[in-house]
Amino acid sequence: MADSEHSSSDDTVVDSREKSTEKSELQFSEDEEALIIRMYNLVGERWALIAGRIPGRTAEEIEKYWSSTYSTSQ
Known part of the structure; x- marks a missing residue:
């Protein structure tokens, strides 16, 4: 019965918070965006190489950014 106490709207609220945090x-x-675009055109999906040119950024951050901003599959 404890499961029935949780509504699906609570899950939706959590999901939207996670998405806004990720965003x-x-x-x-x-400047970072321009560099990512230029580097991507030169080296493709070599995220670690691109991240090495942007201080304080990880390959995972750049890949996630690229996928969420420039991905054609969405």
Whole structure:
């Protein structure tokens, strides 16, 4: 019965919070965006190589940013 106490709207609230948190983590400056685009055009999906050119960024952050911003599968 404990499961019936949880409504699906609670799960929706948690999911939207997670998405907004993820989106806020993916904030890149215009200079970073331009560099990511240029590097991607040169080296493709070599995220670690691209991240090495942007101080304080990880390959995972850049890949997630690219996928959420420029992915054609969405």
